[in-house]
Amino acid sequence: MxxxxxxxxxxxxxxxxxxxxxxxxxxxxxxxxxxxxxxxxxxxxxxxxxxxNSKDELFLQIVEQKLKRYREARDPKVAGAADLEEAMNIIWDFLETIINDRNWSSIFLEFTIHSAHSEILKKLMNKSIYRLSNQIFANLVREHVDTDFPPEKIGALNTALFEGFLIHRTLGTQVLDIEDVRRAAIALALKNGKKNG
Structure with missing residues (x-):
């Protein structure tokens, strides 16, 4: 029973x-x-x-489950990457999957903005289970970075480019497409994270 x-x-x-x-x-x-x-x-x-207890709590559970599925597909591939460029391409394949799910990426962006009005939600949204945090990104690329540039900064820059692109797309600016952002993110990571990058 x-x-x-x-x-x-x-x-x-x-x-x-x-x-x-x-x-x-x-x-x-x-x-x-x-x-x-x-x-x-x-x-x-x-x-x-x-x-x-709340709609926010429901949404956080949805985010956690969705990202868990994405990460289960991504992490083994990144672990097997030969170098920083390959790892970055795998990560951006993952990010593009999120971007291509237009409803989901728009809802996630709206919730992120909603979270800015609550200290509790802001702290939660900075946890790695709810977003591509700087620490998760750093852990994904750390073994491929061969300069003194902190992997956390590579993560922060990529996250900013990713989330910035979501804002541009939501506003319909149509100046950038995902390939522009992907190329810029990978070039920036290689410039800072690879010797002679």
Whole structure:
């Protein structure tokens, strides 16, 4: 009996998360309420609060799960990279996967901006499980950096280029495309992280 309840609880949670992702994509994060998420999924609000304390908590769980799947595909490839350029290309393949998921990248950007208004969310969003943090990036490329340039700075610069591109695309500037940003990011990493780069 307990196993059936656990399975039902897991199914409810997954259906609420799917409902949230769909509504966040069509209405935006800020304009989607808990009541709309539960109504859309066919549940009472109490079902939501059995799993999460807030919409922010739900979203952070969605981010964590999504990034975990991306990283499981990325990390073994980066570990097998022959040099910094190959590692950077693998990382940018991963970042492009996120960018190509247009709804997701827009929702993530909106939530990042939303987080700026809360000290608690800002601290959480700087944790590596919720974004491509400078530390994760540094750990991915560290063994391929053969200069004194800190790998954390390579990570910070790449993250800034990635998130900056998301903003440009969201605003529809159409000045840069992803290949421009990718080339610039990799060139910057090689210039700073490789001898004679």
């Amino acid at each position: 307990a196993k059936k309840q656990q399975e039902k609880s897991q199914q409810t949670m997954e259906e609420l998360m799917a409902s949230a992702i769909e509504l966040f994509g069509s209405r935006g994060y800020v304009h989607t309420s808990v009541a709309e998420i539960t109504d859309h999924a066919g549940y009472a609000k109490g079902s939501f609060y059995r799993h999460w």
